[in-house]
Amino acid sequence: MRVALVHYWLVGMRGGEKVLEALCELFPKADLFTHVVDPEKLSPQLRDRTIKTTFVARLPRARTMYKSYLPLMPLALEQLDLQSYDLVISSESGPAKGIIPSPHALHICYCHSPMRYIWNMYHEYRGSTGSLKRFGMPWLAHYLRIWDESSASRVDNFIANSRCVADRIEKYYRRESQIIHPPVDVDEFEPVEQKAIGDYYLMVGELVRYKRPELAIGAFKKLRRRLLVIGGGEMLSEITAMADSNVTVLGPQPFEVLKYHYARARGLVFPGEEDFGIVPVEAMASGRPVIAYGRGGGIETVVDGVTGIHFYEQTVEALAEAVEECERTVFNSSTIVSHARRFSKQRFKSEMSAAIEAALAARVMQSSISKSRSANMPPYPENRIESVA
Numbered sequence: 001m002r003v004a005l006v007h008y009w010l011v012g013m014r015g016g017e018k019v020l021e022a023l024c025e026l027f028p029k030a031d032l033f034t035h036v037v038d039p040e041k042l043s044p045q046l047r048d049r050t051i052k053t054t055f056v057a058r059l060p061r062a063r064t065m066y067k068s069y070l071p072l073m074p075l076a077l078e079q080l081d082l083q084s085y086d087l088v089i090s091s092e093s094g095p096a097k098g099i100i101p102s103p104h105a106l107h108i109c110y111c112h113s114p115m116r117y118i119w120n121m122y123h124e125y126r127g128s129t130g131s132l133k134r135f136g137m138p139w140l141a142h143y144l145r146i147w148d149e150s151s152a153s154r155v156d157n158f159i160a161n162s163r164c165v166a167d168r169i170e171k172y173y174r175r176e177s178q179i180i181h182p183p184v185d186v187d188e189f190e191p192v193e194q195k196a197i198g199d200y201y202l203m204v205g206e207l208v209r210y211k212r213p214e215l216a217i218g219a220f221k222k223l224r225r226r227l228l229v230i231g232g233g234e235m236l237s238e239i240t241a242m243a244d245s246n247v248t249v250l251g252p253q254p255f256e257v258l259k260y261h262y263a264r265a266r267g268l269v270f271p272g273e274e275d276f277g278i279v280p281v282e283a284m285a286s287g288r289p290v291i292a293y294g295r296g297g298g299i300e301t302v303v304d305g306v307t308g309i310h311f312y313e314q315t316v317e318a319l320a321e322a323v324e325e326c327e328r329t330v331f332n333s334s335t336i337v338s339h340a341r342r343f344s345k346q347r348f349k350s351e352m353s354a355a356i357e358a359a360l361a362a363r364v365m366q367s368s369i370s371k372s373r374s375a376n377m378p379p380y381p382e383n384r385i386e387s388v389a
Contacts, residue, residue, distance in 0.1 A: 001086045001087055002031075002084055002085045002086050002087070003027045003029070003030035003031070003085065003086070003087045003088075003089070004030060004031050004032075004033060004082050004085040004087070004088045004089070005020065005023055005024065005027065005030045005031070005032050005033070005089050005090075005091065006032075006033045006034070006077075006080075006088065006089070006090040006091065006096050006097075006099055007020050007032065007033070007034045007090075007091040007096060008034065008035060008091065008092065008093055008094030008095060008096040009034055009035045009036050009037070009066050009094060010034045010036070010037040010038065010041075010042055010046065010051065011036065011037070011038045011041055011063060011066065012038075012041045012042075013041065013042060013043055014206075015112065015182055015276065015278045016091055016093055016112050017042070017043070017046065018182065018183055018184075018185075018278070019091060019110060019112070019161075019182050019183065019348075020032075020046065020091055021043060021045050021046060022183045022345055022348055022349055022352070023089060023091070023110075023352070024045060024046065024049060025045075025349065026349055026352060026353060027089075030089075031050065031052065031085075032046075032049050032050065032051045032052065033051075033052050033053070033054075033080055033082075033099075034051060034052075034053055034054075034096075035053060035054045035056040035057065035062075035066060035069075035073055035076060035077075035094075035095075036053060036054075036056055036057045036062045036063060036066045037051050037053055037057065037063075038063045052080075054073070054076035054077060054079065054080060055072075055076050055079065056069050056072060056073060056076045059072075070094075070095070070140070070144070071140055071143070071144075073094070073095040074095055074098050074144070074147045074151070077095055077096070077098040077099050078098065078099070078100055080099050080100075082099055082100070082101055082102065082105070083102045084102070085101070085102065085105055086102075086104065086105055086106070087105065087106050087108070087356070087360070088101050088105055088106070088107045088108070089107075089108050089109075089110060089356075090107065090108070090109045090110070090155070091110050091112070092109050092110065092111045092112060092113075092114075093111075093112040093113055093115070093116075094115060095115070095148075096109075097109045097111075097151055097152070097154065097155055098147065098148075098151035098154065099154070100154065101154060106156050106157075106359055106360060106363050107154060107155050107156050107157075108155070108156065108157045108158075108159060108355075108356060108359060109155040109157070109158050109159065110159045110161070110180075110352075111158055111159065111160050111161065111165055111169055111177065112161050112165065112182075112275055112276075113161075113165050113168060113275040114148065114165075114168050114169065114172050114173065115144070115148060116210070117141070118141040118144045118145050118148065119145070119148075119168065119172050120168060121210055122141060124209065124210060125137075125209075125210075126138075126141075128209045148172075149172065149173060152173040152175060155175070156359065156363070157177075157178070157355075157359045158173070158175050158176070158177035158178070159177060159178050159179075159180050159352075159355060160177040160178070160179050160180075161179075161180070161181060161182050161275060161276045161297075162179065162181065162275055162276045162296070162297045162300050163179060163300055164275065164295075164296045164297060164300075165177075165275050165276070166179050178355055180348065180351045180352060180355060181276060181300070181343050181347075181348065182276055182278065182343075182348060183343070183344065183345035183347075183348035183349070184278050184281040184282060184285065184340070184343045184344065184345070185282075185345060186281065186282075186285040186340050186341050186343065186344050186345075187344070188255075188259065188285075189259060189262060189263070189282055189285035189286040189340075190263065190285075190286065190287075191263055191286055191287025191288075191333045191337060192263045192264060192287070194333075196263075196264055197264055197265075197266060198264045198265060198266065199226055199266065200225075200226035200227065200228050200265055200266065201220070201225060201226065201227050201228070201265055201266050201267050201268070201269050201291075201323070202227075202228050202229075202230070202261050202262065202265035202267070202268050202269065202283070202288075203216045203227060203228070203229045203230070203231075203268070203269045203270075203271075204229075204230045204231055204258065204262075204268065204279045204282075204283075205231045205270075205272075205279050206231050206232065206233040207229075207231050207232065207233035207234065207235040207236050207238075207239050208233045208234055208235060209234075209235065210272055210273070211271070211272035211274075212271040212272045212293075212314055213229070213235060213239050213271070213272075214235075214238075214239070214242065215271040215314060215315070215316060215319050216229070216269045216271050216319065217229075217239060217242045217243060217247055218316035218319075219269075219271075219316050219319040219320040219323060220246060220247055220323075221244050221246070221247070222316055222317075222320050223320050223323060223324070224246055225246065225323065226246050226247075226248075227246065227247045227248070227269070228247075228248050228250065228261060228265065229243070229247065229248065229249045229250060230250050230251075230252070230253050230257070230258055230261065231251070231252060232251055232252040236249070236251060259286070262282060262283050262285075262286035262288060263286040263287065263288065265283075265288055266288070266326075266327075267283075267288055267289045267290065267291055267308070267323075267326050268280060268283035268288060268289070268290045268291065268308075269291050269319070269323070270290055270291065270292040270293065270298060270302075271293055271314065271319055272293060273293055273295045273296040273298070273314075274296050274297045274298065275296060275297055276297035276300070276301070277292070277296070277297040277298055277301055280292055280298065280301050280302055280308070281301055281340050281343045282340075284301075284302075284307050284308070284336045284337065284339060284340035285337060285340035285341070286337075287333035287334075287336050287337050288333075288336070289307060289308040289309065289326055289329070289331045289336060290302045290307065290308035290309075291308060291309050291311065291319070291322045291323055291326050292308055292309075292310055292311075293310070293311060293312075293314060294310035294311060294312045295312075298310065301343070303339060305329065306331075306335065306336075306339070307331070307335070307336045307339050307340075308326070308331075309322045309325050309326045309329065310322070
């Protein structure tokens with residue numbers, strides 16, 4: 001069986017790329033397809049694979065300006081020749097599922113989310129852009145929605161990474177989906193003794209608008225507690241400028257630094273609404289509680305009062321109150337770690353294997369039923385011309 005893995009773009013190592021790594025382990029001989037790739041920013045496991053790109057990769061400055069070529073990506077996907085593949089797995093968050101599979105192929109889409117910038121977060125994205133993009137975005141988004149919804153019919157089975165994403169798939173595509181949470185390398189993290197815990201909280205992740213890092217800065221200014229911020233992104237300079245003396249912005253850091261602070265922070269602050277959220281699971285695998293916004297993936301990964309605290313309004317006041325509640329709550333580090341292990345890579349690979357095998361078996365069964373019906377149908381009568389007297 002020939003397998004193709006289609007990913008939207010490969011320009012860094014985030015949650016979607018971790019999913020792709022696990023899929024590569026499941027299918028070590030699979031061919032990879034994407035719009036654009038920056039090998040220097042990939043893990044060795046992905047960098048060493050043969051990766052085929054669409055024509056977007058040949059456009060000027062594609063590695064850094066790939067999002068500017070979004071209008072061309074539907075066309076680019078449809079130029080990929082996947083006729084020789086029996087199984088196609090698309091990894092969808094940007095345009096990836098819109099390939100044209102062979103009639104005999106099974107197409108499974110692992111959906112991190114329908115494209116946020118044209119669906120559930122369209123108005124937030126449009127409101128945060130400049131005047132020129134704000135003017136053009138409605139026309140582009142309208143075109144992309146039509147294509148995105150129609151291309152959903154090319155998918156045989158949807159798999160969602162969380163309950164909230166499954167709800168979006170049902171809402172925007174009118175399709176059912178199976179939920180399989182993404183893999184987290186929980187074995188890479190471990191707790192430390194209580195006496196090693198520091199006096200600071202931690203925020204980790206890309207500093208972009210929808211993750212709401214400014215809420216954390218505002219809450220910790222109000223509380224005068226120490227906050228450590230790890231991550232880069234478009235808001236890095238803005239967040240650095242906002243920070244008071246009790247907030248330290250480290251920017252992007254290597255894994256060992258991140259691991260060190262996960263285990264020693266008083267807790268992780270997670271103020272944005274995520275589709276799933278790997279960062280909270282990594283913090284919990286380190287034995288630390290998470291203060292998470294109580295919508296989206298945060299309610300699936302963080303158990304309120306057991307592995308962390310939820311807050312339900314994205315305001316400085318609500319987050320500050322949640323931090324104070326976290327300090328009043330007694331957490332069991334072992335319980336937190338046990339909960340995090342439910343999201344391991346081995347669990348993901350096992351559930352994905354079972355889902356793919358079931359889909360393949362159902363396809364074989366359906367094919368057998370169709371052939372049986374065709375064999376039992378009576379032959380067509382010969383054409384006759386009846387004369388009317």
